[in-house]
Amino acid sequence: MTIGLLRPPRRRAERWMEGATGGAYAAFISYSHAADGRLAPALQRGLHRFARPFLRLRALRVFRDEASLSANPGLWSSIEQALSNSHFFILLASPEAARSPWVGREIAYWVQHKSPATFLIVLTDGELVWDNELGDFDWSRTTALPPSLRGVFTEEPRHIDLRWARAEEDVSLHNPQFRNSIADVAAPLHRRSKDELIGEDVHQHRRTIRWVRFAVATLTVLLLLAVSASIFAFSQQRAAQEQQRAAEEQARIATARQLLAQAEALLGEDPRTALRLSEAAVRIRSGPETRSALVSNLLTSRYRGTLTGHDGGVLAVAFAPDEPVLASAGEDGTVRLWTTSHTATPTPLGIPLTGHEGRVLSVAFAPDGSLLASAGEDGTVRLWKTSDPAAPTLLGSPLTDHTDQVRSVAFAPDEFVLASAGYDGAVRLWDLTDPAAPMLLGSPLTGHTDGVESVAFAPDGSLLASAGVDGTVRLWDLTDPAAPVPLGSPLTAQDGGIGEVAFTADGSLLASAGVDGTVRLWDLTDPAAPVPLGSPLTGHDGAVQSVAFASDEPLLASSGEDGTVRLWTTTDPAAPAPLSTPLTGHDDWVNALAFASDGNTLASAGVDGAIRLWNTTDPAAPTPLGTPLTGSNFGGVLSMAFASDRSLLGSAGADGTVRLWDTRDPTAPTSLGSPITDRNGAWDVAFTPDGSLLASIGAVPAEGTDIGQQVPLGAAGEDGIVRLWDTRDPTAPTPLRTPLTGHDGYIRAVAFAPDGNILASAGDDGTVRLWNTSDPAAPTPLGSPLSGHDGWVQSVTFAPDGNILASAGDDGTVRLWNTSDPAAPAPWGSPLTDHEGRVLSVAFAPDGNILASAGDDGTVRLWNTSDPAAPTPLGSPLSGHDGTVLSVAFAPDGSLLASAGDDGTVRLWNTSDPTAPMALGSPLTGHDGTVTLVAFAPDGFLLGSAGEDGTVQLWNLSGLFELRDHVMERACSTTDGGLSRGEWESYVPGLEYVDICGT
Template sequence: MGKHMKFRSLPKSTEGRSAVGATDAYAAFISYSHAADGKLAPALQTGLHGFARPWFRLRALRVFRDQASLSANPGLWTSIQQALGSSEFFVLLASPEAARSPWVGREVAFWLEHKSLATFLIVLTDGKVVWNYVDGDFDWTRTTALPPSLHDVFSEDPRYIDVRWARAEEDVSLHNPRFRNAVADVAAPLHHRPKDELIGEDVRQHRRTIRWVRSAVATLTILLILALTATVVAVDRQQAAQEQQRIAEEQQRVAEEQARTAIARQLQAQAELRLDQDPRTALRLNEVAVHIHPGQETRSALINNVLTTPYRGILTGHTDLPSAVAFAPDGHTLASASLDGTVRLWNTSYPTTSTELTGHYYGALSVAFTSDGHTLASAGYDDTVRLWNSSDPTNPTPLGAWLTGHGGAVWSVAFAPDGHTLASTGEDGTVRLWNTSDPTNPTPLGAPLTGHDDTATAVAFAPDGHTLASAGEDGTVRLWNTSDPTNPTPLGSPLTGHTDSVRSVAFAPDGHTLASAGYDGTVRLWNTSDPTNPIPLGSPLTGHTDSVRSVAFAPDGHTLASAGYDGTVRLWNTSDPTNPTPLGAPLTGRDGLVVAVAFAPNGQTLASASGLPGAAGTVRLWNTSGPAAPTRLTGHDGPVIAVTFAPDGHTLASAGEDDTVRLWNTSDPTNPTLLGAPLTGDGGAVWSVAFAPDGHTLAAGHEDGTVRLWNTSNPTNPTPLGAPLTSDGGTVWSMAFAPAGHTLAAGGNDGTVRLWNISDPTNPTPLTGDGTAAAVAFTPDGHTLASAGLENGTVRLWNTSDPSNPTPLGAPLSGHDGFVMAVAFAPDGHTLASAGGPVGGDDTVRLWNTSDPTNPTPLGSPLTGHTNSVRSVAFAPDGHILASAGEDGTVRLWNTSDPTNPTPLGSPLTGHTDWVRSVAFAPDGHTLASAGDDGTVQLWNLTDLIEFRAHDMERACAITGGGLSRDEWGSYVSGLDYVDVCDT
């Protein structure tokens, strides 16, 4: 069962029963995440009850599990504490969801405080547990399944049982031998008996039960025969009636199924129509469709719509219009201020929770965090600024006395980057500075800044902390020199141009650009490189049809968000601030006025506050980066043509027209680094690269028809292996290693496939030169090779069981118009993808059933969407996602869980500015690499996509905040009783 599959024997001092002794109410307490292990936890409890159970007993052990063991009780935590106190062992079902669960955290903390660590058992159901032998603790940068409370608890690597495989099992009961063995691993310490002895006892008890049953059956059989004799005639008469009833019930079932299918498809169509304007309702319609008719079609539609829309959730709780939002530096904590007088701190990680701060006796208008996130400032209509200790956002506390001095409402607050200076603006038209070095005793700095002729509405510090911008209802923006905050001075003349009140200002991260938002419906950009002489940049940004209330720059400085009273958020590309352009369609949410926007530190999440005064408002979250946020790798001098990952997933090879191969360390895909010097071979452009299965040999195919082999055992210093492999085939367009690693296939532009025996990579030998190929791919068993043709537009399959004598299999696969540029097998070897290329190509991807390679057949309709030739295809390791790369500059993802009906996954991945030549998945499936003619390699993080596919309804419900209301159900669903599909 592997290294981490059996529990360590208990220390001698704990081999007998604990102090609780034989009177323990429970042998074990199961702690788990309902969301992650709602199926596995009951199965484990049932298994422990039944394992080695005598026939005359109800259960072998008494095991506590909250939903099964608790009666209705208002004191939930008290009841759980009692159960923990009366349990001898603690069984943690470890998973990422359990690691984030506050309930699991409390249960673990209670056990560690009151019980012995020797009675703490870990069962891994999902995620990772990695031990750092140097530090003598878990590697918390890689461990995802354990709660933080286990930090520095174990003195040595704890044993745990790995049951992650059980999530894919239909049968998780004692009838499944693998699950029965896992239950035995858990049950052994609970019974205080070795596992083999306990298994023997289970077998004996099973045999005793069988003997008892046989005896009982013998007696009952005699009685049964007598009873059957009397009922034979009655049964004959009933059978005809039952058959008629069965037929009628089957007909009714088919009719109901057809009706549910029709309703689900109607809901899907309505969801597509509403997705742009009302994404929350659209996703709720998708949720109902999955509930009514669960299956590949409805789930694919739900997943695709979630990935297509930027909408990522709604935060509710404020009873009046939210007026401001601000992210803490950790990116997970969001503060919102509301006219209801409260400030709320939200944990925007999944699932979302919030904490309410009360203190303002009238509407709260603004919030701001210090750069370390430990202090929060809030401003309100009650003429005060309040400071809060937000080090623990679940338990914020007030700091010091209220800051007063403005002669009326305080409209805005902002901290300087060093966190020691706070600026506030007021209804009295002044800007005030405060020393917050000691937030428990803030003090005024200098005299109030005057200059605005009306209410000062907004304030923002430049990134260097030396320049402050303020906006006013007088329609101006003013700049101030705050290098000496005790004596700030005006900078230049007021910025004029808005024809009405200016309500928001924001500096770009480089400090050279300032954005201002006005009630005149425009956003203006200003060059503040010289703050003593700021100048307008380009024309005003127009698009909002009503007042613009807020602006915010993304951390990269290339994206600006604006919020308007027209109910929309608009995104602008400010890479060239002299000519900003709109980005995509406006973000809408049907909530009335949008009054505030703020970017998270990662730049991928945007929060917007919206509603109407006097009514409950909402905060909405938006994904502004698409389904994945690419990390760009640069270094090639010209187009990058091919990419491939090493089997360990930590090394990426990229090949370019600059006659080099570059190796990258992708252990942290968010921060890849170059490994060693580029590999050069003087063979012209490198068109293809492939790692051998052992990861120690890399093949590079060159424009001159040669293949060069490299020893990459030390990727920081790879070395050549033997002489180049030569042929007369021209450019080597594609290569593939057979799974055993001894055979290398290379396809060239002369239409041939060449096979090489590289058992000794320093002295490879040619095997054959037959075949036709622009691209090649082996099945996982290595017995079949696919090759893609050029002008004839076909794909051929070859039997390579004897690589020295490959033979064709079946007829060529035809269907593409023009060239076929790429082929790839799914991991199960039963599905083949092919890509249509240039010169009359059809720009499609086609799937083929190759279960019988002598008679391959097409699967479903061609995949369309690329607007130019498709250059590359690759399957994810689970076979459920296919990536395709095109000359249209995009990468597209496809759901191939049902290869007879593949569907798009979200919007195309855009990031390359030229052709995309190649795509490759990392072995864990969480990272996708793409290579482009723009000279870059881009790494796409697909973790969220993969996790969403595993928990589609749960994640969708977290985004929408619940299913359709009863009234909405009545509007969209006919003939079915109401169900809150997110509460089932």
């Protein structure tokens, strides 16, 4: 009998710990990347190594997102799974973590699904204060926890204080103090007492030393074996390197996706940081996904850039009238000039202008831009010659007639009169006939019972408005500026002081900014009796500091002590309405606003010392060109098509006409010849590629009605006939004698093959028919009708090589047909059935390998058709339309897809990576009602959309393509460079710093 050594049974804690190193996590670390990006990895490493048994990779498995997540399209679902598989939750508590939406989300999950007894707190910054009487934290003094933990704990939880480690250079187990803290945290995870765990750590350390000594002796022997194995090892090295590169690539993908998720969350709150995170994602892993996200974020964000340089708050800004030049004034007593060209990063011009003693409170350019006036708390006004903004010079001596600080200056439209106002309660007018020697005009304008905050001239110069600390706005008749007279009674509809006043470009409206947090609009039709319009504009949390109107648009901007800028449409001044969400980014009061002369750029200046530029038209986004094409006035435009050279557009209307348009100048398209009409109207049109032949199908009006009356939708091609038109002379298209007949019922759609010799038609009989149009004067049917659809066939399209035809129908299916031999077409594979409801439109990408389909379910779906016998879905369905999607079309290079819906919008999608298509910018709006279809011009820079409002809209996409091709350059110009080294370490702690923009 053999007697073996029996191993004592393992304790439950040891078995649990061993289990925790398998599929589950002993703990989940939740933290703020910005606050604890350095401490969290150190804590994870310490828990892995403390009391680690010899030959075991780690003592415990601890989850930390940066170290544990692999590339995965579902970021939150991965985190949620890790939370579910964790036994303890470790919160690195700090004020930053308390404000982090991701930390809050992780805490909410734990509180809902786990016991508070498994919630461990490690304090890294801020305060934790327990109130024994309340049996909860004192939330008035606790800054390191989010309010979502209110009432979670029934007794004071013990926490570990690691605030000292923030400033410690060595945060590893070599540091005795840090090692002791790790023992505090590890004890509950191991389910053992701290003393016992420390003893185990000492034991394991000694055991390791013994093994090391044994290993040294053993290695001497193994060295000989290693030499003999080196050849084999070398052969394996290449495979290992490949695996390492693959792992590194996966890590970069995961990091890039995390940065994109953080950018999306920050886009509304901090657009500059959001764009910089998107730039970092592109630099870390450049690909269609990251570049598309950066393009979309640039289109969505109104942010254009930040100008910094003032030492202290910026108190005033003003744009030069016709040059991309901005003037700013600040608490540092200087005036600075900047170039703000759309194509360059905003940069300073010349050196700061100095001379004022104390803060500079106001700046204003003369109408021709050759003069700049500045005013300060030193009670002076100074004039600067700015005809060369890179080298401005002081003109004459300061104007010193005010007896207190000067709060505001403004030029009259004729440039020869300057108004200044100050805390001495007076407004003074100056004759600038000789700007080097200005002279006072008449007596000071008095009437305000306290300081005057702002002055503004009406556009024709005949009227001056002044606003004061006394809460009134006063109007002055300047018909004779040497003898101004007050007009009417003071305007007093706001409580408290008035910070600023501004006129619209036509002088019909005046806006006033109130300390009471409101903006008021005044009708100045009769300036002697102005009346308030509508209700006060509210939304600012605190005093409104500044108001400014765009030059030629019904657009008003306001800013205030809440640090936001708000935009308002004044199309109906009696009912102004807010536009989009407030513009945020300033860290304190926004003191001043100014629109550029073209109205496309808004500057805001803040107490935070920054001047921020905002794009108020988004010139990189698609914009409508010219006026809508109208002519089909009775009912909607049902179809349109471009000829190959983009110079010709055909449209079909529910009024029974086909119209041809010359679009060589898309800003001014013109109608060619007379509309094509006959009794059978027009429901759909298609050009041959060379534009010489047009096919149309008819819509018969109800019996007894005129051809011009609206035809109900659904009455397409009632005569079952396709007509061909010779359009070689588009000013006089002529019908070809032989119509195409054969469908048993209505016809819904037509499409030419790429060579123009084959035409497909689809109808309500559920069939698709092919026609030989190589001799358009004598077209003939090809093969048997293609059958299989159950109900109407709504759309047909050929692949670019002409060998595949796609059809879509009311039965909710898309079918592919082999047309390589058009005389004997045959079905490819099984129908595509993922849509719910009718499929109304299909379109091939230019390479023929991608097919887009759209329908009643409100989605667009992409299909891989490289093997047409077995097409497969690509990515997730594209959703965003609110209702049915009626039409889809690819741009000629395949990188862009347009969709149109009954929600009245056109949407653009980046399909550079068809497995992960992304929405680009905001929907295009302009149609009044359903948009029935979209079509790209052959060069891809022009998009047409048609609607039930009877119009065709043309959209210029050249800016969008330019942005896509130069996205990093545009982004870096917008954000004045990429992430700083400190920001990089906070957001991307695992990768070496990269100067993204090369600045």
